[in-house]
Amino acid sequence: MTRRKFLLRRLVMLVCSLIVASFVIFASMYLAPGSALSALAGGRALPASSVATLDKQYHLNQPFFAQYWYWVTNALHGNLGTSIEWRENVSTLMGGLVWTTAGLVLYASLIICVLGIGLGILAGLRPGLLDTSTLVATAITAALPSFVAAMVLITVFAVQLNWFPALGNGAGFADDVRHLTLPAIALALSSLAIVARITRAAVRDETGREHVQTAISRGIPYRLIVRRHILRNAAIPITTITGITIASLIAVDAVVETAFSINGLGAFLVKAAQDKDLAVVQGISLVLVTAFVVVNLIVDLLYAALDPRVSLGTAAT
Amino acid sequence: MTAIAVEAPARRLGQLKQTGAAGILSAAVVAVATVAAVVGPLIAPYNTTVPDTTLAFVGPTGGHLLGFDFEGRDVLSRLLAGAQSSMVGPLAVVAISLAIGIALAVTSAWRRGATDAAVSAALDIMFAFPGILLAVLATTVFGPGLVAASVALGIAYVPYVARVLRGAALKERSQPYVAALEVQGLSGPAICLRHIVPNMRSLIVAQATIMFGWAMVDLAAISFLGLGVQAPAPNWGVMISENAVGVMQGYPLPTLAAGACVVIVVIAFNVLGERLLERAALA
Numbered sequence: 133m134t135r136r137k138f139l140l141r142r143l144v145m146l147v148c149s150l151i152v153a154s155f156v157i158f159a160s161m162y163l164a165p166g167s168a169l170s171a172l173a174g175g176r177a178l179p180a181s182s183v184a185t186l187d188k189q190y191h192l193n194q195p196f197f198a199q200y201w202y203w204v205t206n207a208l209h210g211n212l213g214t215s216i217e218w219r220e221n222v223s224t225l226m227g228g229l230v231w232t233t234a235g236l237v238l239y240a241s242l243i244i245c246v247l248g249i250g251l252g253i254l255a256g257l258r259p260g261l262l263d264t265s266t267l268v269a270t271a272i273t274a275a276l277p278s279f280v281a282a283m284v285l286i287t288v289f290a291v292q293l294n295w296f297p298a299l300g301n302g303a304g305f306a307d308d309v310r311h312l313t314l315p316a317i318a319l320a321l322s323s324l325a326i327v328a329r330i331t332r333a334a335v336r337d338e339t340g341r342e343h344v345q346t347a348i349s350r351g352i353p354y355r356l357i358v359r360r361h362i363l364r365n366a367a368i369p370i371t372t373i374t375g376i377t378i379a380s381l382i383a384v385d386a387v388v389e390t391a392f393s394i395n396g397l398g399a400f401l402v403k404a405a406q407d408k409d410l411a412v413v414q415g416i417s418l419v420l421v422t423a424f425v426v427v428n429l430i431v432d433l434l435y436a437a438l439d440p441r442v443s444l445g446t447a448a449t
Numbered sequence: 450m451t452a453i454a455v456e457a458p459a460r461r462l463g464q465l466k467q468t469g470a471a472g473i474l475s476a477a478v479v480a481v482a483t484v485a486a487v488v489g490p491l492i493a494p495y496n497t498t499v500p501d502t503t504l505a506f507v508g509p510t511g512g513h514l515l516g517f518d519f520e521g522r523d524v525l526s527r528l529l530a531g532a533q534s535s536m537v538g539p540l541a542v543v544a545i546s547l548a549i550g551i552a553l554a555v556t557s558a559w560r561r562g563a564t565d566a567a568v569s570a571a572l573d574i575m576f577a578f579p580g581i582l583l584a585v586l587a588t589t590v591f592g593p594g595l596v597a598a599s600v601a602l603g604i605a606y607v608p609y610v611a612r613v614l615r616g617a618a619l620k621e622r623s624q625p626y627v628a629a630l631e632v633q634g635l636s637g638p639a640i641c642l643r644h645i646v647p648n649m650r651s652l653i654v655a656q657a658t659i660m661f662g663w664a665m666v667d668l669a670a671i672s673f674l675g676l677g678v679q680a681p682a683p684n685w686g687v688m689i690s691e692n693a694v695g696v697m698q699g700y701p702l703p704t705l706a707a708g709a710c711v712v713i714v715v716i717a718f719n720v721l722g723e724r725l726l727e728r729a730a731l732a
Contacts, residue, residue, distance in 0.1 A: 145570075145573055145574070148570075148574050149573075149574045149576075149577035150577070152574050152575075152577070153577050153578055156578065156583075156586075157586065160586050160587075160589075160590045161590065163590055163591075164590040164591065165591070171590060174589075272716075275662075275712060275715050275716045275719055276712060277666045277669060277670060277708075277711060277712070277715070278670070279669070279670055279673045279686075279689060279690075279708075280689065280708035280709075280711060280712055283689060283693065283696055283701065283704050283705060283708055284705065284708070286696050286697070287696055287701040287705070291696065291697065291699050291701075292699075298697060299697075380579065382579065383579030383580070383581045383582055384581065384670075386581065386582075386585065386674070387581070387670045387673065387674060390673075390674055391673075391693075401585060402585065402674045402675070402676070404589070405585050405586075405588055405589040405593075405674075405676055406593070406675055406676065408589060408592075409589075410589055410590070413585065413586060413589045414586075417582055417585070417586055420579075420582060421577060421578060421579075421582065424577065424579055425577045428576075428577075
């Protein structure tokens with residue numbers, strides 16, 4: 133498989149994933165007990181004028197697939213329907229929240245990349261106390277669910293030490309960063325541990341390779357060996373696991389935002405689910421799934437760029 | 450092949466040693482959690498749902514080892530009773546994803562060719578839907594509760610199970626005994642059900658154990674979000690969120706006790722699953 137073919141295949145997969153995911157999200161309103169209209173209303177009694185509006189907006193009198201078509205084309209134009217709870221366009225409601233969530237996920241990703249990979253490389257290169265303590269610490273944190281991590285972090289750093297605010301959003305950039313620090317750590321913690329462990333193992337593997345040992349015995353500067361031979365080869369598994377864990381943050385984000393009462397997309401999604409506000413849940417799900425799929429695509433492309441074997445097809449199965 | 454054959458006895462020895470403390474401890478934790486899930490509601494020493502606000506957030510005293518929660522109920526009793534809903538949910542998730550995953554894996558390994566390619570592509574596409582998101586969507590449509598959340602997660606886990614098992618099923622499919630059974634005139638479904646699936650059992654059990662841990666975290670998260678088990682029913686995820694107000698007030702014991710239950714049981718399932726996976730790989 134040539135590189136171009138690989139790219140094409142991945143793009144087709146991306147489009148298929150998005151079509152299927154959007155179809156599932158749309159069709160969910162027909163899976164509900166009762167009519168699609170009652171699913172959209174979430175059990176609320178609606179006045180006739182609202183029913184007429186919903187009828188018109190979702191083209192409920194038309195065939196199922198035509199309705200899906202209208203819904204998807206509207207979504208592509210940024211129109212995700214109307215919230216039954218807030219009587220407001222879903223896209224408008226989501227507008228300001230996207231940046232909080234993007235900021236939180238980026239912050240957590242940064243922590244994972246810097247601390248996770250950094251710790252993994254250090255532990256991999258220097259067997260001993262640091263290595264052992266990293267192994268033990270990551271074994272525990274890898275199994276720590278985000279909501280438990282959130283509660284522990286609030287207890288220690290917000291309530292006991294009073295270093296960070298426990299809840300809510302900040303005002304202004306610096307305050308935002310302060311408010312998002314504990315949530316970002318809670319979000320990053322288990323992924324960080326997994327990334328550190330895989331990085332450590334990859335670095336250790338490469339260090340033991342014959343060509344690296346030969347390079348060491350030939351007296352090539354250690355720095356150069358680490359950069360050119362160890363890290364370059366270890367980069368393949370590291371990139372893969374980092375990408376996968378960062379993509380998974382998008383799903384866990386809702387839990388962390390709720391735990392810290394952050395006004396973001398994830399917390400809004402949960403609130404909407406509790407209120408049975410289907411249009412909002414559909415809209416946010418669509419945005420989050422799209423982000424998830426796109427991040428996964430980027431990871432695959434990076435992986436192909438780092439490892440020429442992928443595009444040659446030997447590692448494709 | 451020879452390298453593996455030489456290596457195996459040494460690795461087996463090392464593995465036996467490793468199984469030692471961590472493996473036995475994990476098995477013990479899983480056993481205790483299972484017993485609690487079965488009889489927990491019966492042996493809980495105090496009432497688990499009737500509030501007594503005069504005792505809200507009172508610390509541990511004699512007879513109440515973990516103190517009282519935000520509504521003055523005995524925390525230990527609620528943890529014991531909550532084990533049931535905290536363990537049954539993951540069990541359902543694992544059962545659903547295994548049933549669909551095994552069927553897909555064995556079918557695509559048996560048919561190979563176009564069927565296999567189609568199933569693999571479908572699984573790749575299913576990866577696009579994170580489990581928690583699917584569960585949130587399902588609970589919006591069907592109403593909050595363990596059933597909708599478990600079914601949604603069970604479906605979301607299918608690609609993970611099916612991918613691993615498909616590889617194993619393909620390997621099994623190319624074994625000489627399968628060809629021999631085919632020559633004897635045994636039908637495809639019969640060979641799959643009576644021979645291929647039973648031969649994959651150690652891998653299936655290992656995979657199920659690991660998935661149980663994931664499912665427990667995800668379902669506890671769903672209940673934490675208020676979309677799973679509904680308060681006042683006892684559940685570990687529910688207990689973490691309903692007592693969160695205590696965390697803010699500087700009394701985190703009920704929340705952290707419930708969190709510890711989730712973490713300890715999940716670690717135990719992970720360790721046990723890893724050990725079983727190693728054993729399955731050696732067999």
